[in-house]
Amino acid sequence: MSDRLAALLRPAALGTLAGLVVLAALPFYLTDFWLLTGLFAMAAALGAIGLNLLSGTTGQLSLGHSFFLAVGAYGYIWFAGDDGRSGTHDVTGLGLPTPIALVAAVLLAGVMGGLFSPISGRLRGMYLGVATLALVFIGEHVMNNATTVTGGYNGRAAEPMTFFGFTLTDREPHLEVLGIEFGAYERLWYLALVLLVVGVVVARNLLRGRPGRALGAVRDSEIAAAVMGVPVARYRSAAFVVSSMYAGLAGVLLALVFGRVIPDYFGLALSIDYLAMIVIGGLGSVGGAVAGAAFVTVLPQLFAHYAGALPLVTATGTDGIGPQEASRYLYGAAIVLVLLFSPGGLAGLARRTAAPRRRAAGHGATSRPRTKEPQGADT
């Protein structure tokens, strides 16, 4: 027992605990705008953890992450929704209870990831990257045409989450805690926080256990991994499935936060955002993925909010650099600078500043991709 107590009192554990307390307390202090931003950041963090398992740990470049987010979002909408009309289209739905719809949507995303395994198990490097690019475009096409599921171009509303009569909306039942009115965003906040904590813990356990070692071995050398007894194809496909399930969960959360999902949102730009998150955060690091997601999501909002107070940045619609563009510049520059000067991302920076002693011993096995990669004809 004293061991466990000591483990709880380590600075890292205490820091995590303090972070959780702060996150849990935030709804009492933030305005709706920042709550919404935080919700997006948490959803993005879940998606980024998934992509990081795939691209960071296993070394499989995926540009198709937004497709699996879309599967999760529309899967939830379809499982939970009822038959009816949305805009100009007739839509169908299964009308399942919402918690079951959430689980079903995550599973559906996993199944879609599994269906892609003939491709994901065989293709390497850039070929896989461009093949997953196809997923985004084919997905957009399907979303715009499968109107009975998606509601077509104008999207479809998502059923709000309900736990035994307690809905995550502004009413039903009316709820006030410590003088703060608990609306949809406050309620969703705690759902997102729970899902995020579960997601982080699962990912960490995966990475620190046997599967994580195996995936790292696959990234570094497939042949060496196979020789060591790692079933390479199965692990590559499994990484894709797990990553898709994380994306699906993020998609469900996004659907709940948005309240209405449109196909246009899930374009290539979204996939690239997720890649940027894991690169800025640090490839292969779960904490890095969360940090990167927060960075990429919050940055544009910060610019939009404080455009007036910043030098060089002008209001939208006037000459000069608007907040939107300023955040794009910073975002592009962040990717380039991080990769040029700190290839380990934010996680690498944190590690370097926190534990200079460990620098000599190199970075952790799962945190820093090795530098060798077969390059088509070059090998």
Add this chain to the structure above:
Amino acid sequence: MTKLSEIALNGLALGSVYALIALGFVVIFKASGVMNFAHASLLLLGGYVIARFHDELGFAGAVVVGVLATAAAAGVIEVLFIRGLGKVELHVLTILTIGVDILLTTELVRRIGSDKLSLGDPWGTDAAHIGDVYVAEARIAAIVVAVVLIGVFFIAFRFTSWGLSMRAASEDREAAALMGVRMKRVQLIAWCVAGGLAAVAAVFLTAAPTPGLDRTTGLVALKAFPAAVLGGMDSALGALIGSLLVGLTEALAAGYQSELDAFGGDVSSVAPYVVMILVLLVRPTGLLGSKELSRV
């Protein structure tokens, strides 16, 4: 039959424009081992420079300036961002080019705004007749120019010392460097060539009957990805075949949309990707890509 020939000609024209872009991908991939996502912004840059200068310099002069400027920009990207990294993981480099692309595209889009810029090309909206077949003159010009440029490229690749260095470099980088191939120069030239080709492609992507250059023109480069990949990333000939395949598929899907309505509207925009997936299922390294050999 007339319809089919028209579609085929349009498809060939589109395919040859894709070929200009896809060749750029292949050259860069062979030299630096990176899939260049910044190509979309280079394409936009080429178009933008030409659109800006065609009033003062005339169309031909503007094209020369545009090609040189884009080649220079590609070279600068190589020197500043790619060279210094040396050997890092493939997708780190790839994501880096995405970052560069975001920077350059943001700047260009800010300048272009919501305008549609004309590149001042001389073809206008005229159509040429070949028998019963009507084809826009710009399309014919695209085929001719692409054939000439690609021909020059293949000859250079086969017979010049740069081509030899290039082939040696993509065969085995270290051995080539030890044999006295100046890798830095080879890579720099590869990027410049790719940039120049992208600028030429921009001319034909925005020529009539297309309305002109706008902020989304660069995205066409994304359709050259399947072209380069289904041909095999390290094969110039493969890129050519892949481009024509993609161009023809797209034109056919657009031409026979009414028969394809079961698959939803605007099938032509996804057709290239479907073809690519099908090819990759059978041949994971593309049609002519070299198989990956590994030593342990």
